[in-house]
Amino acid sequence: MSAGRDNLVPAFLLHSRAFRDTSLIVDLLTPGHGRVSLIAKGVRGGKHSRAMLLQPFKALHVGWVGRGELPVLTTVEEARSDFNSARLQGQALACGYYLNELAWRLLPANEPAAELFACYLPTLLALNETSRDVALRHYEITLLRQIGYAPVLEHDIDTGAAIEPDKRYCYRIPDGPVSAGEHDPAQISGAALCAMAELSFGNETLLREMRDLMRRLIHHHLDGRELESRKMFRMFGNLPQSGHG
């Protein structure tokens, strides 16, 4: 499974871990191969510029050779990009890690993920903006669609009827929405479902409903494992405020 021999492949680093004395095992997000695990030999320990490049949130171009479980990273170059990862700090950085952790845990290896890749950089760019929540929901939906678990948002799964904005629904995880009875817990409004289906995100209340639904869906697909980046988000939220940074 070699790639990038003629043309380097665009990639973002999701996660890296040390291997042996000077190597790294890196997990990358690429459009054509989805999540790829590669071994980057001899990049740690000082004078090699490749270790500096292999950082999260940096737009890269990579090439690799080899078959089997762990191909070898041969080339890595920094891509031209408007995004400077140093701008991500605090909770925005935790959100960046959230993007990486979701893709790292949920994307299957070596399956194309062009749609998610296309969505990755715009989401990163939005993390410092007020539109952060919108961008995160967009990324989550794209990811679920990419792995074949696109949430049902258009119709009631019991009756098949189209979702009506002014009705209340109960989302049966992971199947889809059914119209809610009076006392069903965790209800979501039809308006929120419609907005999510159209990827047009309205006001705060709708956004909160969407966030709760996406959280439940993702929790289901993660088999109940807790996301470490979410702990990091809370940790930065709990910092005493000093009026700066």
Place this chain on the structure above:
Amino acid sequence: MSDRLLDDLVESLRCLPGVGPKSAQRMAFHLLQRNRDGGLRLAELLRQSMERISHCSVCRNFTESPTCGVCSDSTRDASKLCVVESPAELAAIEKATDFRGHYFVLHGKLSPLDGMGPEQLGLDVLTHTLDQGLAREVILATNSTVEGEATAHYIGELVRSRGLSVMRIAQGVPLGGELEYVDGGTLSHAFAGRMPV
């Protein structure tokens, strides 16, 4: 049947980093054939070290006494506290610079995907040290990686909220480096942190 001990020895040597079955076997045979005294000394020292070396109660560096040599050295400047990721980096700073303050060793960095949070980094010990009021200036010497920066940012906020001065070590062109070959990120850091001549 009676080779059980040898097999166990080879297997145990593999707990060292970068040592596979083949190297482990070579080490075991070398000790048995040529250097039994060295092997015994190693075994004895390993046992003592594992039992007696623990973390300094003030800076979390490795030490066999309750507080390490640096922390109990009264000639050092306790008003300056340098935060580093690992004991190896402490040693590097100690060797290369004339910094004569105190240290704090994190033994890692904030790394959410690997489950490293504030508790694993002993930040409760750090805040305890800060609250004792000796340190006036904290120097953040974590690595210049995304995770190192996140760690510096987090600790920086913790320190600033206590009204102390926080510094980050400078980042830029390495000594003997040529601008043409320095990567874009480093160069932009170097420009942002330019200094009057």
